[in-house]
Every structure is written in structure tokens, then in C-alpha cells.
Amino acid sequence: MEQARYEAPSSLGRAIELLGQPGARVLAGGTDLLVQMRSGRAVPRVFVDVKRIPELARLELGRDELWLGAAVPAAAIVESAEVARLWPGLVEATDLIGSTQIQGRASVGGNLCNASPAADTTPALCAVGALCVMAGPNGERVVPVERFPTGPGATVLGPGELLVGFRIPRPPARASDAYLRFIPRTEMDIAVVGAGVAVALDASGRCTSARVALGAVAPTVVVVTEAAAALVGSRGEAAALAAAAEAASRAARPISDKRGTAEYRRRVAGVLARRAATAAFERARAHGATA
Amino acid sequence: MSERKFRQVGTRPIRHDGLDKVTGRAQFGADYSLPGMLWGKVLRSPHAHARIRSIDVSKALALDGVHAVITGADFPAAAAGSEAGGEGGATDFHDLGANVMARGKALYHGHPVAAVAATSSRIAEEACKRIAVDWQVLPPVLSLDAALAKDAPILHDDMRTTGDEPLPKGPTNVASRREMGRGDLAAGFAAADVVIEREFRTPMVHQGYIEPHAVLARTGEDGRSVVFCCTQGPFMVRAYCAKVLGVGTDTIKVVPTEIGGGFGGKTTVYLEPLAILLSRKAGRPVKMVMTREEVFRATGPTSGTHVRVKMGAKRDGTLTAAEAVLVYEAGAFKGSPVNAGMMTVFAPYKLANVRIEGWDVVVNKPKVAAYRAPGAPMAALATETVMDELARALGMDPIDFRLVNAAHEGVQATYGPKYRAIGFVESLQAAKAHPHYRAPLGPNQGRGVAAGFWFNAGLSSSANVALNEDGSATVVTGCPDIGGSRASMALMAAEELGIPVEQVRPVVADTESIGYSDLTGGSRVTFATGMAVIEAARDVVNQLRARAAKTWDVELDAVAWQDGRAVATNGAEGKHEPLTLKQLAGRASATGGPITGRASLTARGAGPGFATHICDVEIDRETGAVKVLRYTAVQDAGRAVHPSYVEGQMQGGAVQGIGWALNEEYVFDAKGALENPGFLDYRIPVASDLPMIDTVIVEVPNPMHPYGVRGVGETPIVPPLAAVTNAVQRAAGVAVRELPISPPKLLALLDAAS
């Protein structure tokens, strides 16, 4: 039986080279890859440990945007007061990934690349308009995060390509986000439904733009433009929230599995979208008061 | 029973094995290694029901690093006979052998078909993949309804229903049908003002111990094996392996390691006979450790059930009649805990007219094993829910309603014997008086009450108490410590000897170093093994008195033992200076030799344990989520030897019951493969799911034990299922008849109600 190899490149170029080899797999936090190895779903022949590559390990808030390296562990994001202030919903979502131990390793980048329909950070990233930066043998390319997963376990990454990180634009004043997840226990479960909402308000508290994204209710994240439209122009009143909730339920295309029935997921998608929108509005108003 | 003043019993010393456990030094099943060790892996059936036409192991044997391969053919023709176990159960060795390694037929997904020993676990796994099995796949039976249906596929061609007539005739999946009762049921129901009849379903659930099964076996050239394993019963392992392998019990020595949880799931064998056989064939030690997936797929969960309960009561709250039909899954081989379910279902109550029927049914799922008060929680769910409904229908407080009907001393239990002193009434009263019961509730919140009972076992135990030259004592028993029992053994010995508990070393010994002891289970260790420890310690005390008598040249009855000293009495008062235990121990060789006390006994008079639990929940009407806000467990312990560990049993059992009620269930696919064989999707409670679990220990001493001890380990899991569902009912206004009451289920019930 052939032995697998372990490589820990310190440059993006070297990583791309290694990823061109047969059976090469990116190793970031390992919290999905090692589980898949145990079950026989993944059989890596070369582990390409990307944690020593500066771009992937960096978390940096710039003037216009946040750079979130693909291999930054969730715990580092959760600990960043700056990131929590500007993107509380994204941090909420990140803080929901598994346990404290899992967060010590799991990365938002890895979570997205694993492309589970139930990934917690994907709807939150969509809500805040994150862009995915990829690099490969043919150079660099950028796609909005909602175009990155193409199906359960599948992404737009081509052969030899890897996700380098995310560019997340700074929100304007009076804008904020929220993410909620439904699980049967209080922790440790895969999301049955996830909802990420971001809103921006004008000086009078009226919503000027919104994004609503749902997880675990379709093969990939669902950006619900109708729900966002229902929020725009409102001040987050009950009627607007109810309309957004209904649009979210309608847009959900869930399956029934051991974690929840389709019927149930559709219902709860609406409930969570409404609750996340409520929280986003409250935070955006508070932001406006302190910004 | 006189009110003895205890000096040590009832205190909370730090457990003697605690230091090793908080530093990581304690060695559990998978922590042992031997030089030259091989790793064993099991090939398991990918089919829930299939005939094995042939097995070809040649390619596995040819793999470099493989030293031995075994299949069913390597075992002796199925062992015959069966042995009565505790608590109404029995072990059939023919079935046990077939469960440990399939003989001709796989009866559940995960059933062992072959095993390999190789120089690394990776090679052993690879070798398993190279074993070719020719299967004839058969349709699986995956539910009670399917097993009982006309023309159901039959698991065992030779199975014929045993028990009480009327019995189904011919090939069947019904292993047994039993009935018990007394009085006049029809008259009883006719006399009732309110009669309520309900049906309940509970899923197959697992004990969920955190430590997977592990064993290290070495067989010498003389055919004698040493087995290190995490088990609840080293003598059981020895006996079962001997039976399954067709060897003498004297050829197997079992060394129990520390055990990382059992709850009944480690009261039988799975890997041990395989490891012994592999080590014999390979001529090298063999270590086998289950993966978590194997634990869920292929050990012994407890039965999924279908229970119907009917109870009648008069306006004044008196129960007039009760009837129950319990249908339990046995898994692949006969032997569900339905008998215990029958015996416990109405045990807390005074009932003159009662009829109970129980069905033991095989299905293509893993063979069930004991799970903490086996058979009782599912039965209590039904009874305690109906009791709650009756209370509401009668406009009575649920605790008051139970007080009207509570069994007490002198009452003839629904399962037969007359109760001696028991503490059910006391536990109800303590629950009623608890501030929890009066605390206000908010919107969407509800409070549930439920009672529980477990007989507790006696069975046999041995103990040695050896006095060391320095005046310390070593207490040796053969019951593994799964919950802090060593500390209790030390306390009881210290109490009798009159020395500080820190000077007592409690030891759990292997099968060659202590007399026969039945396993740790049945809530029996503090009661029965404790009884043996007390007797052995008293034996030491009598020997010490004799040494003092010899030293003073007086009769034995002129020597009393007080607070760790021999004191002259009975005419000889004041004539001799008292002699301490340390002094007497120091000169033991000069006065007659080393002093060792011993006891081997079969303990009679195990006292039943009763509990009353109170649970507050809050429901989220939009998602169906249930949150446990507050929980109080009240239980009669007889005498709490080490109160912290009694509280621990109450809390742990309550939380297992909460998980059973809210989220735990085995989910099988259409082909009979378990879909959730891991802690991700088999959802046991996590720390953030729960509040503190308040405990109240009530003490109504068991008159049959020197200290009044009752077993406490199992009763705590009996009330919580109904405590939770009764709370949900009162919070949500919907009736819960099926577990688990997971959010989608509750939401559907709420929808249906509105």
C-alpha cells in the first residue's frame, strides 16, 4: 500500500504546483478532510498543508475591506473585536462552526470549499457581499461567494486551483448583519436551516439595501432577492419582516434527511430569516447611533 | 433499624483513584500495550439480513503483515445452554456465540463475519477488505410492525414463541409472550370514573458511553489467556469467553481496566472472544479497539418499543385498575428487557386489579443489551404520562394524585413481593416541598412531574480486607468502578475498622486475585459488594479482638471494638490499656499471623429505589425547539455512603433520560444500515443544553442492609422521559406519544393542534 505524502509549502506558487499532483488535497484545519478520510470518502495521496502560506494565514482589516485568508482558523476571527464590531453576523456564523476545539482549527475558507449545503458561514458571507479570491496554474480569479459552491461537495475551483482568501467590503455606517442557525441541540449540530441577513439604513432608519441568504435548504446557498426587496424601503416593521420571511420560505428548496424534513426546513427558513432580519435592523440602528 | 451514628459513611472524601484520573495516568481499555502486539479488526456484514454462502479469506491471509484470520468456522459448534442473569434476564450462549461471530447468517448490518490480526491496524483493515463473502441477501425486518406482520421474513427458522398462552404457532419473530396479573380487571375498570388508554412508541437508543470497547489478549503456549479489557464484569468476561470458545474458565484470566462508561452496555462480550482466538492463532498478543461507528452499529443498544397503557381511577383519585401491553425489540437475537418492563410498569402504585402482557420480538438490528434500568424507562413513560392525564382529568395536583396511590411498606407490588420499608412517599413529599415545585412559570413554559422505580439487584460478591503492618488496610473486590464505588468501599471498610478512609486502599482485582463476583450493574455494587466489604471488615475486627484477647489473656467477649481500638469490657473494664488497630496490626505476626478478613456472599434483600423528578421546559412555538430550564431529581438512597457520587448517579441518569426524550434515536435506512452512527447525528445532551440538575437525597434505610443502603444507579433514568414530555404537554398543550420529541415532531404536533 502506497504511503501518502505531507507537504507544507510556504509560498502560493509552490502550493499550486503541488496541487497539480494526483490525489493532492488542501489541508487547512483538517476538520472536514480528516473526517472524510476516516469514512473512506477521501483518500489523499498528497496533503498540501497551506497554513504556512502568508496570504492564506492573514487576517487584516484595511481601509476599504477585510482580507480573510482562507486558512485562518475560526477562533481567530471570533476573537477579533474589530471584525465582530463591523460584521457581527459573520462572526456569529463563524462562532457556530462546531465546538471550541473545531474552531481552533476549522477555517471559513475550508468551510466554504467543503461546500456542504449546511455550511454556516456561507449565508453570512453572501449577506456581507464577500468575494472569493482563487489562484491556480492560470493565475488569479475572483468570484462572488454565492457563485463559489456549485453543488453539495462541489465548487468552481478548477484543477490545481485553491481558494486564497476573501475580500469583504467595509459596510457603510448604519449597516450591520446577523446570522441565525437552527439546530436541535444548542451546539454541535449541523445546521438544519441557516439564515444570514445584512441591511444598510439611511439617516432616517429606512433600509436602502439588504441581502438575505439561506443555508441548508438547497444544494447550495440561496440568495433570496425577493426577501431583500421586501426589506428595502422599510424600517423593519412587522409587515416587511413577515413578507421577507414568506419570500424566504418560498425560495427554500430543501430535502428531507435525518436532520429535518423538507416541510420543516421551509417553515423554519422563514422564521429564521425574520429573526435574523430583526437583529440586523437593531444592530444597524445601534451602529448609526454610535458610528 | 437502629439509628447508627456514622463517622465516615456519609462524608465526601476524595476518591482514591481520582488523582490518576485527573492527571491522565489512569489506564482505560485502549491504554494497554504489550511487546509484539498485533492489531485486530473486524469485517462486518454490509447487509441487515443475509445468508453467508461462503467466505474466502485467502487473499487476506496472503497480505504481508497478516498473522491470523478467523471466521465463524473457527469457533466450536455453538455453545449450548443459557444462564440466568440478574433482573429477569438470561444469557443464551448459543445466541451469544452467534452474535460475536456470525454463523451462516448475518442478522444485522455490522454483524461480525470475520476478524483479522495484523502488524498494524491499517493492514488489518486492508486485509478485511480482501475477504470475499458470498452473500444471499434477504429482506430485512426493521420494525416491530414489520416483524409481527403476516408473512414477515423470519430471522430464525427454529424460533417458536415461548411463554404464556395464547402463543403464536409456527415460525415466528416473536421469541416470547408473557402475561401476569391479579384481581378482576373488568370490574376494576367498571368501577372507575375516568379511564384513559394511550399508546406510545420509543426508538432504539444507545447507552452512549464515551469509551469504545477495547481489549488486549495474550495466549501463551499452554493455551492460557490473559485478557485486559474495559468491562463491567471480569468474571462475566471469563465465563462468556470460556463458553463461546469452548475452553475451561481456568484458562482465562481477566484483568479489568478502568472503564469509560458502561451503563449496561459493557455487561456482555463483543471483541473479547475474538481477541483471544486471534491471539491463540497468531501466537502473539492482539489488541482490538472499536471505532465509534462500530460501537453504534454493532454493540447493544436498548429496545425500541410500542407500549399501550390503560388506567382507571375514581373521582377521589384512587386507581382501580391498570393494564399494559409492552412490545419490545430484542434486536437480532431474543432477549429484550420486556420482562423487567412488565415488572416495573406499575410498581410504584397500589393496584388490586392489574394485567400486564409483554412481547419479545426479534428484528434485524443489533442485539439489545442492558441500558440502565433495562426495560423500565419506556414502560414508565407510558404509565407516568397516563397518570399525568388522569390527574388533569380529575383536577388533582400530579404529586397529590400519586400520593393517593403510592406504594408503601406492606403493599404487595404489582410484580409480586410485599414491599418492606420503601421511600416512594417520602420522595413525593420532598418533591412537593421543594421550592422548584412552587416557582412561577412564564409563557410557553411548562412543568412535568414523573416517578420511577427500579428493583436493584443483590447477586454475589466477594471481598478481602487485608491489614497491613502499618495499620492501613487494603480492600479488594472484583467489581469495576464505573462511578466512584471504590470510594464507597473504602468508606464502609473505614467505618467498620474505625480508621480514617485515607488509610484504606480500595482495589479492583482481576479474576485470579479475588473470589467470584457478579458484575457491576443492577445498582448492586454499593449494596452487595459493600455488604461483602462490611462483612470482611467485621471479620478483620473479630480477628483483631481475638488478638487483643490473646494479648490480655481474656475471653473474646471481654473485648469490644470502639472507634478503631480494642477496649476491655464485660468485667475486664479498665484492666487493660486499649490497643489501637495500628498497634495490633504491627504485632500481628507475633500474635497469630497476618490478619485478612474475607467474605463471599449472595446478597439478599436489595431495596427498591424510588424517585420523583420535576422538569421545567420552555418551547419555541415557531421552531418546535424545547429547552430544559430547570430540573430537580429526588430519590430514596436508603443510606448515601458517599453523597457526591449518589448525586452524580441522579444527575447522570436524569440527563440520559432527557436526551432520550428530546433528541436521541437510531435512524435506519430502508436497507437496515444505521444512518447516524456517530456523536454528530446521534445527539446526546451537551453541556450547553442543560441547567444545573438539583438533587435531593431522601433516606429511608433498607432494613436488609447493615447500613440501610439501596442501589441508586438505575432509578434516575426511569422518570425523566415522562418528566420531560409531561412538561412539554403542559407548555405546549399537545400530547407527546412518540420519542424523541425533536423539534420537527413538536412543530407538527403544534400545527395539528391549531
Place this chain on the structure above:
Amino acid sequence: MKLHVSTTVNGEPAEFLCSAEQSLLDVLREELHLTGTKEGCATGDCGACSVVLDGRLVCACLVLAPEAAGRTVETIEGVAKGAELHPLQQKFLEHAALQCGVCTPGFIVAAKALLERNPDPSEEEARYWLAGNLCRCTGYDKIIRAVLDTAAELRGVTR
């Protein structure tokens, strides 16, 4: 060909041979004979294998053994300092916060990491931090009490 890995375990240099697919948990237990870290599930769901890697609380079952190269690993065996128990260990004993004890090493490592980050956790914060550590024996009550009591003692207050 096995990989040769040099690392630091509990403050001491350590080295081992491993294959690329082995987990850190495997090598801690089988190669370094540090069996205090336990395997409960091998999929990161139970926390029995909790260790601290470069200052972060992680599950050793989900770290590849070669990743330990040049990093620091802290296990349960390094929590006590010689004969001196860490206050958490002492409190676990006093509060009877263990029954079978198999989850205890993981809880102590995880709780120690909590208290180093947050010396004054609320009950809820402690429960959520420790949600990745499964216990089937205790129902968590005495464990949480031991952790909160330790926090108070370390802060110099009496509870």
C-alpha cells in the same frame, strides 16, 4: 518511508516517526505513549482528545501528526506541575466532577484553555465553551461547578 517529526510536548522536546495520514492523537498515544489523551470518536465530536496546539484548543484526532513539526503541544500530562496539581484538577476531585473519568482529561485541558482566556466566565459561557466535550456520566452539573469554582479561586474570591 516514515516521516520523522520533531516537536515540543508539554515543554519538552519530543520526536516520533509517523506516516502522513496518522493523526496527532495516534502518535501521542502509540508513539509517545501519552495515553492520557483519549479517543472517543476520532471525528472531532466528543472532545476526549482535546489538546492545546500552539496555544489553541483543538481535537488531536483532527490534526495530522506531521503538522506538529516545530509546534508546541500541551496534553493532560502537562497540566500538573510535578507534584502540584492545577487548581482545576483539585476542584474536579473535590466536586466529584468525574465518575468514570474517561472524559476528564479532555475537560481539564479544555477548561484550562477557557480560564486562561476568560478568568471570569458565566455559567452559560462555560457551558458553551465546553459544549464540544461530551460526558455521559455526570450530566455536566459538577463539572461546571468545578470549573466556576476554580475560576473564582484563581481570581482570589470565594464563591
